[in-house]
Amino acid sequence: MRHLVLIPSFNSGAQLVRTVRAARAHWPDVWAVVDGSTDGSGEALRAATAADDPGVRVLALPRNHGKGAAVLHGLREATAAGFTHALTMDADGQHPADRIPAFVAASRADPGAMVLGLPVFGPEAPAVRVRGRRVSNWWAGLETGWAGIGDSLCGFRVYPIAPLLAVMERTRWMRRFDFDPEAAVRLSWQGVRAVNLPAPVRYLSAAEGGVSHFRYVRDNALLTWMHTRLVLGAMLRLPVLLRRRRRRPSPQPGPPAAATRP
Structure with missing residues (x-):
């Protein structure tokens, strides 16, 4: 198995360099997919790290296509390079780079599973965002027959x-902000087991370099349409989901051990 850290980014500013450096401190292969950024962050990353660090690679898309499209581009390139697993993390500094080894260890212990971050929020987390994800999580549970997806977003x-790439190549969806929840649901439909591990999530202020492209009305409308499609898909798969639920063992937490660097 070969694991890669994959970071999609759109106009993440100086935070992109900090995020890649933090990930690189904990894993030897870190790729950033610059998704049509216009703020110079891709060029800054190349100048700061990629030029003299063979473990960092910067992929650039000519225009913004969305998070899922950026991940898809990275997955195709990663497959060609011989990687078997990808750890995705956001470029805005919210995710804990020091948890990378533990998540990779869980993946190595169960190679066919998806290892999902179970967010642990700080007091600065916007209440509307925390409450909103509970709704998405409930729908994801319904769509998968409560297959153990701890957090869909x-x-x-x-x-x-391989299974994620196969799922994405078969649909025109999963290209924008809806990527994360739809990926978890569709992989669950394919029989990919979910392992949930806690991961602290920080919401950085503007003074700390925080960047957010979340738009409440637009993105919630996108999620509503996504869950409508997935509920319809789940109804077609209902007999299979019920059989899997009857056979499914109780979900077990992933191992806390740190991964060994290759």
């Missing part, structure tokens, strides 16, 4: 690349 997770 957290972008800090490890995917086995």
Whole structure:
């Protein structure tokens, strides 16, 4: 198995360099997919790290396509390079780079599973965002027959690349902000087990360099349409989901041990 840290980024400013450096301190292969950024962050990353660090690679898309499209581009390149698993994390500094080894260890212990971050929020987390994700989590549970997806929206997770790539190549969805929850649901439909591990999540202030592209009305409308599609898909798969639920053992937490650097 070969694990890669994959960081999609759109106009993340100086935070992109800090995020890549933090990830690089904990893992030897870190790729950033600059998704049509216009703020110079991709160029700054190349100048700061990629030029003299063979463990960092910067992929650039000519225009903004969305988070899922950026991840898809990275997965295709990663497959060509021989990687089997990708740990995705956001470029805005919310996700804990020091948890990378533990998540990779859980993935190595169960290579066919997806290892999903279970967010632990600080007091600075916006209440509307915390409450809103509970709604998405409930729908994801319904759509998968309560298959053990602890959090549908957290972008800090490890995917086995082959099944995720196969799922994404078969649909025109999963290209924007809806990528994370739809990926978890569709992989669950394919029989990919969920392992949930806690991961602290920070909401950085503007003074700390925090950048957010979340738009309450637009993105919630996107999630509503996504869950509508997935509920319809779940109804078609209902007999299979019920059979899996009857056979499913009680979910077990992933191992806390740190991964060994290759």
